[in-house]
Amino acid sequence: MTTPIVSAEHLSKWYGQVIGLNDITLTVPPGITGLLGPNGAGKSTFMKLITGQLKPSKGSITVLGEPIWGNPGLYFRIGFCPEQDAFYERMTGLEWVAALVRLNGLSEAEAAETARRALQMVELLDAADKKIGAYSKGMRQRVKMAQALAHEPELLILDEPLAGMDPIARRKTIRMIKEWGRAGKSIVVSSHILHEIESMTANILLINQGRILAEGNVHQIRDLIDEHPHTVYIKADHTRELARAFLAYDDVLSLKFEDEAVVVQTGRPDAFYARLTDLAASGELGSIHEVTSPDDNLQAVFQYLVKT
Amino acid sequence: MSGSRTAPSRFGSAARVFDLSLGQMLWSRRSVFLGLLLGFPVLLALTLRIVDAMYRSGLWRQINGVRVGGATIFGLMIWLLYIRFIVPVLGVFYGTSLIADEVDDKTITYLFTRPIPRSAVLVGKYLAYLACTTLLVLPSVMLVFFLIVPIGGGGIGAAFPALLRDFAMLAIGLAAYGAVFALVGTRIKRPLIVGLVFAFGWEPAVLLFPGYLKRLTVAYYMQALVTHEMPQDSAVSVLMQVFREVPSLTVSLLALAVIIGGTVWLAGRAVEHKEYVLEQ
Numbered sequence: 113m114t115t116p117i118v119s120a121e122h123l124s125k126w127y128g129q130v131i132g133l134n135d136i137t138l139t140v141p142p143g144i145t146g147l148l149g150p151n152g153a154g155k156s157t158f159m160k161l162i163t164g165q166l167k168p169s170k171g172s173i174t175v176l177g178e179p180i181w182g183n184p185g186l187y188f189r190i191g192f193c194p195e196q197d198a199f200y201e202r203m204t205g206l207e208w209v210a211a212l213v214r215l216n217g218l219s220e221a222e223a224a225e226t227a228r229r230a231l232q233m234v235e236l237l238d239a240a241d242k243k244i245g246a247y248s249k250g251m252r253q254r255v256k257m258a259q260a261l262a263h264e265p266e267l268l269i270l271d272e273p274l275a276g277m278d279p280i281a282r283r284k285t286i287r288m289i290k291e292w293g294r295a296g297k298s299i300v301v302s303s304h305i306l307h308e309i310e311s312m313t314a315n316i317l318l319i320n321q322g323r324i325l326a327e328g329n330v331h332q333i334r335d336l337i338d339e340h341p342h343t344v345y346i347k348a349d350h351t352r353e354l355a356r357a358f359l360a361y362d363d364v365l366s367l368k369f370e371d372e373a374v375v376v377q378t379g380r381p382d383a384f385y386a387r388l389t390d391l392a393a394s395g396e397l398g399s400i401h402e403v404t405s406p407d408d409n410l411q412a413v414f415q416y417l418v419k420t
Numbered sequence: 421m422s423g424s425r426t427a428p429s430r431f432g433s434a435a436r437v438f439d440l441s442l443g444q445m446l447w448s449r450r451s452v453f454l455g456l457l458l459g460f461p462v463l464l465a466l467t468l469r470i471v472d473a474m475y476r477s478g479l480w481r482q483i484n485g486v487r488v489g490g491a492t493i494f495g496l497m498i499w500l501l502y503i504r505f506i507v508p509v510l511g512v513f514y515g516t517s518l519i520a521d522e523v524d525d526k527t528i529t530y531l532f533t534r535p536i537p538r539s540a541v542l543v544g545k546y547l548a549y550l551a552c553t554t555l556l557v558l559p560s561v562m563l564v565f566f567l568i569v570p571i572g573g574g575g576i577g578a579a580f581p582a583l584l585r586d587f588a589m590l591a592i593g594l595a596a597y598g599a600v601f602a603l604v605g606t607r608i609k610r611p612l613i614v615g616l617v618f619a620f621g622w623e624p625a626v627l628l629f630p631g632y633l634k635r636l637t638v639a640y641y642m643q644a645l646v647t648h649e650m651p652q653d654s655a656v657s658v659l660m661q662v663f664r665e666v667p668s669l670t671v672s673l674l675a676l677a678v679i680i681g682g683t684v685w686l687a688g689r690a691v692e693h694k695e696y697v698l699e700q
Contacts, residue, residue, distance in 0.1 A: 127697065163533050166695050182692070185427060187535040194533075196698065198526035200444055211440045215534035217428045259530065 114142055115177050117267050117298045118162050122171035125157050132157035134322040135171070140300060144293040146309030147302040149319035155302045156195065158319065159271045162300065163192045176267060188216065191260035195271040195302075197252060201245035205236060205255045208244060209262055216263045230262035231255070234288065250281035257285075261292070268292060270301040274308050286311050341365050342381040344405050346388070347373040349398035357397060361387065373402075381405075430543075433536035437544025438551070440531075445545075445552040448521075450513055454553075457509065458560035461501050465567035468493065472571045490571035491579045497564060498586050499646055502557070503593050504639065508619035510553045511597025516605035516615050518545040519691060526698050539688030546602055546684060553594045561586065582647055589645040596638045596676050599683040606690035638679060644672035 116139035125132040133154045149155045160166040161173055164180035164187075172179065178186055200208055209227035210220075218226060231237045234254040239247065244255060253273060260268055270289070274282050289312050293299055303309050309316055310330060318326040318333065326333050348354050351374040358364045363380040378384040392400040428436060445451065519542060522528035531541045561583075569579045597619070604618070605611040623637045634640045643666045667675070 163529075165529065165532060166697070184535045184537055187533055188427075190533070192529070192533040194526075194529045196526040196529070198529075200440075200527060202444070202447060211436075212530055212534065214436045214439070215428075215433065215531070215536050217426060217432075217535070 116140055117142055117145075118173070118175050118300065119177075120161075120171065120173045123161065123168050123173050124170040125161060125166060126169045131322050133161070136322075136324050137171075138317065138324055138327055140317070141315070142298045143315060144289065144299045144301065144313035146313045146316040147300060147319060148304070148306055148309050148316055149302075150304050153304075153320045154322040155304070155319055156271065157322070159195075159269060159300075159302055163190065163269055188263065189266045191263065191265035191268045193256045193260040193268070193270045193273055195275065197249075197276070199244045199252065199255075202243060204241050204243055205231060205247065205251075205258070206240040209255065209259045212259045213262045218263075226262050227258070230258040233261065234258045235284065249276040250278055253277055253281070253285070257288075261297075266298060268297055268299045270299065272302055272304070274303060274305070282308075341377040341379060342384075342405065344376045344378065344381070344384065344388075344403065345370070345373055346376065346400060347402035348400045353397045354391075354400075357391065427535045430537055430540050433540035434544035434547060437531065437536070437541050438547045441545050441548035442551055445514070445548050446555065450517075451552065451556065454510060454513060455556055458506060458556055461497055461506070462560055462563045462567070464501075465497070465564040469567045469571065490569040490574035491582070493571065494565060494568040494579070495582075495646070497568065498561070498589075502561065502590060503642055503646070504624075506557070507590060507593040508597050508623070508638075510556070510594060511601045512612065512615035512619055514549045514553060515546075515598040515601025516611035518542060518549060518602050518605055518687075519696075520605055520611070523696050523698065528696055529698070532696070538691045542602065542606070542688050542691045543684065546598060546687075549598050549602075550591070550595055553598070554591055557590055557594070558587070561590065585645075585647050589642070589647075592645065592673075592676055593638070593642055595680050596642070599680045599687070600638060603683040603687040603690070606687045606694065635675075638676070641667060641672040641675045641679070643667075644669050 118138075118140035120136050120138050123136045124134055136158075147155050147158065157166065161168060162175055162180065164175075164183065167181045174180070175186060176189055180186055180190075200211075203211070206224070206227050209230055210223040213226050213230075214220065214223040228237065228240065231240045234257050236251060236254050236258060239251055244252065247255065253276065257270065257273060260270070273289070274285055277285060286308070289299060289301060293313070299313075301309065301312060314330040315328070316326075316330050316333065317324055346354065351369060351372065355367050355369070355374045355376075358367060358374070358376055361378075361384065363378050363383055364376055365379055366377040368375050376384070388400070388403065391397060427433070519528065522531065522545075528541075532538055565579070565583050566576065569576055600618075601611070601615045604615050608614050623639045626633045626637055627639055666672075
């Protein structure tokens with residue numbers, strides 16, 4: 113059995129009277145894991161606990177099999193890209209990454225070489241000698257990632273790495289993260305945007321109000337949808353006739369009309385879609401122009417789960 | 421690479437943090453502001469030199485009827501302006517913010533997620549503070565020395581060894597105040613206010629009265645390091661006598677060493693155990 117990269121037992125964190133994390137027990141397997149949750153859900157607290165910036169109020173947490181709080185030696189094996197857009201602005205990207213890598217025990221020459229290599233990995237070598245203060249948002253995100261991966265850690269922890277990036281930089285970064293995963297690195301990546309995580313990994317942790325709501329394969333989590341009403345938006349020629357037909361199905365929980373569409377909530381989406389396909393193919397109730405579901409992305413899964 | 425590396429020693433780690441921090445500290449807004457503050461003694465010295473040139477009769481060179489040479493004025497400036505005012509100000513403003521600046525700028529994360537002890541971050545930044553403030557104070561003192569000492573016919577060559585001792589005293593003062601305020605900065609909320617109250621409330625007040633309380637100040641031990649002779653039979657000398665209920669040089673140096681070592685150690689321990697929650 114492989115050692116989990118992160119393991120938490122009844123982990124809680126309070127900030128005075130405010131609960132950051134509440135009695136979390138979980139294991140994060142090797143590979144890429146996405147940490148999902150809205151702002152204020154406890155993602156940052158979890159990230160700070162697994163990077164040893166905070167001490168658990170209760171319970172325990174181990175990273176790569178060792179406790180992380182007060183264990184600086186473990187940072188040889190971990191690279192952390194924090195969320196905050198904070199730098200020594202007067203330094204160039206190369207100087208900054210090299211200075212940080214030197215803290216890992218590298219000589220000046222080794223650090224410069226390592227920093228150059230890391231900047232190349234994030235496609236920032238051309239701007240290595242530019243001051244960080246002059247970098248674009250995307251470049252700043254990438255230089256943060258360069259300092260995290262420069263020392264070739266086993267585990268990369270990326271806190272909202274795509275925040276503020278333009279679509280092209282976002283695509284590049286997602287590609288890089290997947291490549292690092294394929295190269296054998298374990299990665300914990302957080303985001304509050306579900307499709308971003310979905311594009312990087314199928315293995316997710318869903319967090320809200322300081323609790324883990326679900327963990328595992330995204331498809332398993334999708335199955336949870338079946339336990340909750342699923343919304344389908346159908347644009348058709350004869351919406352009233354359609355609605356009348358739907359009322360005969362016992363899995364249809366509610367109906368409403370919007371513009372030229374009927375919006376259905378069903379408890380068994382698979383069965384509903386199958387019948388809807390048959391209905392469209394028969395043409396008995398006119399043409400069906402558009403079938404969409406706001407539940408088709410993970411955002412809806414998340415909303416379902418947080419409502420429970 | 422990750423498996424083959426060993427962490428730099430504690431001092432090696434501190435030296436690397438020093439390298440990283442010195443440039444940031446030197447070119448910070450705080451350094452610009454305090455650099456301007458250090459221009460004040462130079463301006464004062466320049467004014468005195470001009471007045472000296474204008475009144476060659478030497479009238480102004482008498483304080484309460486006692487003739488005062490340039491070296492004595494320089495000594496007074498070192499004690500009253502630098503040791504009692506500028507050095508504590510530098511100590512308060514830099515010392516209390518060694519870690520707080522990184523927390524406010526949210527850059528502390530990068531230092532605390534590296535394979536070095538957190539206390540090494542504090543020590544490295546403390547050493548950077550010492551280098552930075554010494555670099556700020558040095559030109560100011562040099563200029564004041566060259567402007568003031570020749571007044572009244574004083575020889576620069578003869579006074580130069582005293583200047584070197586003054587530099588040593590200033591460095592010790594910066595080290596002691598910086599260490600005390602580094603501890604204040606890591607332990608206490610609103611460290612700047614507490615630091616200013618300590619330097620400009622507690623220390624001057626306690627030094628005025630006889631008793632043991634003055635041993636809980638840095639200034640008490642700094643007095644023994646002052647080598648300049650003060651004008652005798654004057655108001656200034658009376659004032660200095662009140663201030664200077666002085667411990668021996670050895671006791672002072674030992675006490676200052678304990679203050680510096682003890683407070684830096686305690687500050688390091690505080691940083692090791694403290695959680696820094698960054699504002700989102």
